[in-house]
Amino acid sequence: MIQIGGTRIPMQEQKVQERIKNFYSVPLGYTEKEVVAEAQRCILCKDAPCEKFCPVNMKIRDMIRKVAERDFKQAFLIAKEDNAIPAIAGRVCPQENQCEGVCPLGIGFTGNGINIGKLEAFIADWAMENGIKEKFYVKERAEKVALIGSGPASISCAVDLRKFGYKVTIYEALHKAGGVLQYGIPAFRLPKDIVEYELSYLTEIGVEIKLNNVVGQNIKFQKLNQEYDAIFIGTGAGAPLFMGIEGEKLKGLYSANEFLIRTNLMKAYKFPEYDTPIVCGNKVGVIGAGNVTMDSARCAKRLGAKNVQILYRRTKKEAPARDEEIQHALEEGIILKELVNPTRILGNDMGWVNGIELIKMKLGKPDKSGRPRPIPIQGSEFIMEVDTVVEAIGTKPNRLFLTKTPELETTDWGTIKVDKNLMTNIKGVTAGGDAMRGNATVILALGDGRKAAKTVHKYILMKNST
Amino acid sequence: MNKIVAKQELATKIKLVEIYAPESVEEAKPGQFVILHIDEKGERFPLTIVDANISKGTISLVFNEVGKSTKQLGILEEGDDILNLAGPLGNPSEIENFGRVLCIGGGVMIAPLWFVASALRKAGNEIIGVIGARNKDLLIFEDEMKAISDEFYITTDDGSKGYTGLDFLNKILSQKNINRVVTMGSVVTMKAVSEMTKSYGIKTMVTLTPIMVDGTGMCGCCRVSVGGEIKYACIDGPEFDGHAVDWNLLVSRKRIYLPEERISSLLNERLGGINP
Numbered sequence A: 001m002i003q004i005g006g007t008r009i010p011m012q013e014q015k016v017q018e019r020i021k022n023f024y025s026v027p028l029g030y031t032e033k034e035v036v037a038e039a040q041r042c043i044l045c046k047d048a049p050c051e052k053f054c055p056v057n058m059k060i061r062d063m064i065r066k067v068a069e070r071d072f073k074q075a076f077l078i079a080k081e082d083n084a085i086p087a088i089a090g091r092v093c094p095q096e097n098q099c100e101g102v103c104p105l106g107i108g109f110t111g112n113g114i115n116i117g118k119l120e121a122f123i124a125d126w127a128m129e130n131g132i133k134e135k136f137y138v139k140e141r142a143e144k145v146a147l148i149g150s151g152p153a154s155i156s157c158a159v160d161l162r163k164f165g166y167k168v169t170i171y172e173a174l175h176k177a178g179g180v181l182q183y184g185i186p187a188f189r190l191p192k193d194i195v196e197y198e199l200s201y202l203t204e205i206g207v208e209i210k211l212n213n214v215v216g217q218n219i220k221f222q223k224l225n226q227e228y229d230a231i232f233i234g235t236g237a238g239a240p241l242f243m244g245i246e247g248e249k250l251k252g253l254y255s256a257n258e259f260l261i262r263t264n265l266m267k268a269y270k271f272p273e274y275d276t277p278i279v280c281g282n283k284v285g286v287i288g289a290g291n292v293t294m295d296s297a298r299c300a301k302r303l304g305a306k307n308v309q310i311l312y313r314r315t316k317k318e319a320p321a322r323d324e325e326i327q328h329a330l331e332e333g334i335i336l337k338e339l340v341n342p343t344r345i346l347g348n349d350m351g352w353v354n355g356i357e358l359i360k361m362k363l364g365k366p367d368k369s370g371r372p373r374p375i376p377i378q379g380s381e382f383i384m385e386v387d388t389v390v391e392a393i394g395t396k397p398n399r400l401f402l403t404k405t406p407e408l409e410t411t412d413w414g415t416i417k418v419d420k421n422l423m424t425n426i427k428g429v430t431a432g433g434d435a436m437r438g439n440a441t442v443i444l445a446l447g448d449g450r451k452a453a454k455t456v457h458k459y460i461l462m463k464n465s466t
Numbered sequence B: 001m002n003k004i005v006a007k008q009e010l011a012t013k014i015k016l017v018e019i020y021a022p023e024s025v026e027e028a029k030p031g032q033f034v035i036l037h038i039d040e041k042g043e044r045f046p047l048t049i050v051d052a053n054i055s056k057g058t059i060s061l062v063f064n065e066v067g068k069s070t071k072q073l074g075i076l077e078e079g080d081d082i083l084n085l086a087g088p089l090g091n092p093s094e095i096e097n098f099g100r101v102l103c104i105g106g107g108v109m110i111a112p113l114w115f116v117a118s119a120l121r122k123a124g125n126e127i128i129g130v131i132g133a134r135n136k137d138l139l140i141f142e143d144e145m146k147a148i149s150d151e152f153y154i155t156t157d158d159g160s161k162g163y164t165g166l167d168f169l170n171k172i173l174s175q176k177n178i179n180r181v182v183t184m185g186s187v188v189t190m191k192a193v194s195e196m197t198k199s200y201g202i203k204t205m206v207t208l209t210p211i212m213v214d215g216t217g218m219c220g221c222c223r224v225s226v227g228g229e230i231k232y233a234c235i236d237g238p239e240f241d242g243h244a245v246d247w248n249l250l251v252s253r254k255r256i257y258l259p260e261e262r263i264s265s266l267l268n269e270r271l272g273g274i275n276p
């Protein structure tokens, strides 16, 4: 029975008591029956507001229509036209602020819009299981393009550049490709076989991925710039920020990056089967309220911490993390402590963290970000007992690459300066994703990759014609 | 994949490996390091470059078998592969014509110090070479260091060869006009040398070896305090001014994973040294 409108088909998930002991995906995914039922709820709006609020303007309505007709293959191919990695975007996009946020079915009853992300993930997973791939004919060109970094920005840029026919080489510093998708976002949110599958697809279409290549170290940017006809810089914003408060030298204090790299990339949660260790205590304080904070807190839980508290200077309403992540974290027994800001970290005489001093905050007038400004309440400091602290207050572009490329213009924030076509001040060199935006999202990085590919193509055609 | 093309035991538990690393060799400079990741389950760990042979495409590393990862590397033979090798990482040592440079290497780090001292000599410096170890059997790179030194000294902790301890350095420091000191060795050695040279006001460069993960400035694990400022050893160093280093912090942070390192080591012995 086709039911237009109606309520969202609930997503089956791993039970809380089980999932806090493992790193497997929390959502179990729709069944075929469920996904079709969910798709059939779509009223196929004429103006499809969902599409306008998708940063890559995916043809969502057509995709959903195909899902409703059980034509998963066609649905997948439609998604792929605009989105190189639907299996990933469907899982990590902040849908509530994008496609799903404007779906009329959701207005008024939050959370009832079409579950676009999960539909997208379903069809991409289905295509993976059934060996369905996007096929395209490549007319090979002689020109070569180098991409620096292998995160979502470079992944999408690489696919489009191959479609134009270029020889594409990705240089990645780490021993695994994928950027944040690989080292940052935990497997319980984004299973790593999905990331590996997307990367193997790149190799299949002829993209060369050179791992363990740190541009600026074993290979100079200047050399790449000579050898290649154009460059895309997608080096991300992978350098941790610390608050700069007393006690950050203590043992037991981690940047979220280190905490997540150890846990995810190096699989410290499987220590000692895997060699890289992590020290996660019983009482963990995680500073921040973004996706990175939720990921760190949920990893801490899975590493065995009894008591995990998120320490946030505003309130849940202002938290930048995806709704789903906040909800999952709360279900898992993680406490969101609102309106507190750390002032110092305390340690014992062996140099290990044993407490954190917090000051209470209140909300003031909106600041530049539009969110109410948190104001400290004088004299309200108090001490909370913790043995591990994870700082997840944001990251900035890595200075390794930037200091070795002084000719590249940057902003005061250390992000790479680009024009509206993503061209940097160096001719033929484009940049996008977090390296250009600062902390942003997977889908914005993806959109940048596409746009940069077009700019590169135009640039090379122009160069050839002069 | 990077192949081990030659392997040699230099002293008990100290080994040299020459690894085929064509993508790393061209930029490899004295004072820089590489990060090895032996297999899927292994950790990423740093070793300092000891030599680079551009025509063969190889770099050499010398390491001390202290725990799981270095023991596992020690078991690999010529022809075996290492899954991942990244580098050179970090900044090269400062090489200029300073005049007369006192180069002090301790233990396993004598080998990379030799690479730095050779470059300093090529740059026109007069080299006073000093090598030291716990006892005479653990001295490595003796001939190599001697060959590039204008003056050469040996010291051991137990006095089994050359001088005993580091006190004899005072004589050199006070009598010779020394423009710079470069030292690589254990934290204890580098700290002692730095404290000594401070009173003579001689600039002293040390190579810091905090625990690292990525080695590219992404995690902040390798943070050290130099001149009261937080620095990342992997991208701001590893060479720093020894007089400005907070040694206690370095020692403290190097001990974070002691219990885990012990577990790994014991398990490793039980499993015969290879990851299942």
Ligand SMILES: Cc1cc2nc3c(=O)[nH]c(=O)nc-3n(C[C@H](O)[C@H](O)[C@H](O)COP(=O)(O)OP(=O)(O)OC[C@H]3O[C@@H](n4cnc5c(N)ncnc54)[C@H](O)[C@@H]3O)c2cc1C
Pocket: A092, A093, A094, A148, A149, A150, A151, A152, A153, A154, A171, A172, A173, A174, A177, A178, A179, A180, A181, A184, A185, A186, A213, A214, A215, A216, A234, A235, A236, A237, A238, A260, A291, A292, A295, A322, A398, A400, A401, A432, A433, A434, A435, A439, A440, A441, A442, A443, A445
């Ligand atoms: C823990 C975490 C959770 C997140 N959750 C979400 C989420 O749920 N939804 C969402 O939309 N976004 C999320 N984000 C943000 C999102 O992941 C990023 O916006 C996105 O990955 C940026 O993509 P990118 O391609 O610009 O760079 P990155 O993904 O950062 O990749 C950059 C790559 O470049 C490499 N690199 C850097 N320097 C060099 C060099 N010199 N030479 C060679 N390679 C180099 C790095 O090793 C890295 O692999 C999250 C981020 C983190 C850290």
Ligand SMILES: Cc1cc2nc3c(=O)[nH]c(=O)nc-3n(C[C@H](O)[C@H](O)[C@H](O)COP(=O)(O)OP(=O)(O)OC[C@H]3O[C@@H](n4cnc5c(N)ncnc54)[C@H](O)[C@@H]3O)c2cc1C
Pocket: B033, B044, B045, B046, B047, B048, B049, B062, B063, B064, B065, B066, B067, B068, B069, B070, B071, B108, B109, B112, B208, B209, B210, B211, B212, B213, B238, B254, B255, B261, B262, B265
């Ligand atoms: C920049 C740099 C250059 C180095 N160069 C050399 C070298 O040329 N030759 C050499 O023998 N050793 C060198 N080291 C030290 C070497 O990396 C460690 O001995 C090695 O990682 C120990 O690993 P393990 O599993 O064998 O021992 P573990 O049991 O893990 O540890 C034994 C000791 O090594 C230290 N250590 C552990 N993990 C690391 C890590 N990831 N990074 C640094 N130290 C660690 C610990 O503090 C501990 O005291 C260097 C370290 C750094 C940071």
Ligand code: SF4
Pocket: A053, A054, A055, A056, A057, A058, A060, A083, A089, A090, A093, A094, A095, A098, A099, A100, A116, A117, A120, A443
């Ligand atoms: S890519 Fe993101 S915003 Fe676009 S449809 Fe998919 S989930 Fe929505």
Ligand code: SF4
Pocket: A041, A042, A043, A044, A045, A048, A049, A050, A051, A060, A061, A064, A102, A103, A104, A105, A113, A114, A116
């Ligand atoms: S806005 Fe909602 S109902 Fe309208 S087309 Fe998009 S998904 Fe369907």
Ligand code: FES
Pocket: B211, B212, B213, B214, B215, B216, B217, B218, B219, B220, B221, B222, B223, B232, B233, B234, B235
């Ligand atoms: S090792 Fe990660 S920042 Fe230096």
